[in-house]
Amino acid sequence: MKNLTSKRKKLYEGKAKIVYEGPEPGTVIQYFKDDATAFNAQKKAVLSGKGVLNNRISSHLMARLETIGIPTHFLRSMNMREQLVREVDIVPLEVVVRNIAAGSLCKRLGLTEGTILPKPLVEFYYKNDELGDPMVSEDHIITFGWADPYEMEEIIGMAWRINDYLNGLFSAIGLKLVDFKMEFGRIWGEYGDVYILLSDEISPDTCRLWDAKTDKKLDKDRFRQDLGDVVEGYQEVAKRLGLIPEGLIGEGGNINEDVAAQLEEIENDLAKERQLKSVKKTPLSKPRKG
Ligand SMILES: Nc1ncnc2c1ncn2[C@@H]1O[C@H](COP(=O)(O)OP(=O)(O)OP(=O)(O)O)[C@@H](O)[C@H]1O
Numbered sequence: 001m002k003n004l005t006s007k008r009k010k011l012y013e014g015k016a017k018i019v020y021e022g023p024e025p026g027t028v029i030q031y032f033k034d035d036a037t038a039f040n041a042q043k044k045a046v047l048s049g050k051g052v053l054n055n056r057i058s059s060h061l062m063a064r065l066e067t068i069g070i071p072t073h074f075l076r077s078m079n080m081r082e083q084l085v086r087e088v089d090i091v092p093l094e095v096v097v098r099n100i101a102a103g104s105l106c107k108r109l110g111l112t113e114g115t116i117l118p119k120p121l122v123e124f125y126y127k128n129d130e131l132g133d134p135m136v137s138e139d140h141i142i143t144f145g146w147a148d149p150y151e152m153e154e155i156i157g158m159a160w161r162i163n164d165y166l167n168g169l170f171s172a173i174g175l176k177l178v179d180f181k182m183e184f185g186r187i188w189g190e191y192g193d194v195y196i197l198l199s200d201e202i203s204p205d206t207c208r209l210w211d212a213k214t215d216k217k218l219d220k221d222r223f224r225q226d227l228g229d230v231v232e233g234y235q236e237v238a239k240r241l242g243l244i245p246e247g248l249i250g251e252g253g254n255i256n257e258d259v260a261a262q263l264e265e266i267e268n269d270l271a272k273e274r275q276l277k278s279v280k281k282t283p284l285s286k287p288r289k290g
């Protein structure tokens with residue numbers, strides 16, 4: 001018999017997270033590291049506390065998105081650095097939604113950073129580190145079979161809804177959602193039907209977030225552009241989301257584990273309620289063959 005308390009198997013180690021085998025089939029554990037990379041891992045650093053913040057921010061945003069009917073991989077948070085998620089087959093795309101010009105869009109098209117786009121812009125990048133995640137069109141995606149037309153319709157529809165919701169959520173706490181990156185994954189239903197879930201993470205590592213009044217950057221651009229106080233920026237985002245109540249962060253930036261545990265309990269109660277509602281619609285694992 002398999003001993004569940006034995007050291008769990010590492011399935012994949014990425015630049016920002018480690019994926020471990022989960023406690024039941026169809027689940028994996030995401031462990032959020034403090035490692036930061038930029039420019040296709042040419043620039044590297046360890047940012048103490050980043051993993052804890054991204055874990056909390058991403059769990060919270062995914063849980064909020066579930067409440068408006070966006071299916072996500074998030075199941076529950078486990079501890080300060082880990083969350084339990086559904087195991088998916090990742091669609092090899094980075095789906096980017098932009099509201100304001102920044103980053104590579106400015107470089108490519110010569111736009112001034114901060115220009116408000118006439119409408120949200122959805123872009124696709126092929127997830128391939130060796131090729132440097134090149135931008136691709138929907139036609140490339142269909143032609144090479146990375147996703148089919150039905151999946152693309154679903155992904156694009158979800159991207160728009162997620163952007164609408166997150167724009168409102170962030171503007172209510174004085175932040176501009178400049179742009180963000182998403183990954184989607186597939187799971188299979190009982191009859192071979194495919195469900196698309198929002199996967200990976202949504203955090204200041206994957207969003208550009210500016211203070212609405214001052215345009216101060218509170219995201220990974222602080223690291224990319226050597227602006228300093230990177231973790232402080234992420235902390236500010238978490239604080240405004242109501243994820244860092246009084247007492248969570250003590251002297252010298254240390255996290256109070258008792259307060260953190262209480263927060264997890266609250267979030268998991270919410271998650272439990274949600275799962276009862278959604279468990280029928282999105283079965284846990286791929287049907288076994290034969
Ligand atoms: N629910 C999930 N099930 C399976 N894999 C997932 C899930 N969510 C995210 N992943 C994958 O787990 C990995 C997370 O690690 P991390 O974000 O550190 O990767 P990365 O360094 O950005 O590399 P990659 O180029 O593979 O995305 C990514 O490859 C991501 O696509």
Ligand SMILES: [Mg+2]
Nearest residue numbers: 014015016200
């Ligand atoms: Mg990643």
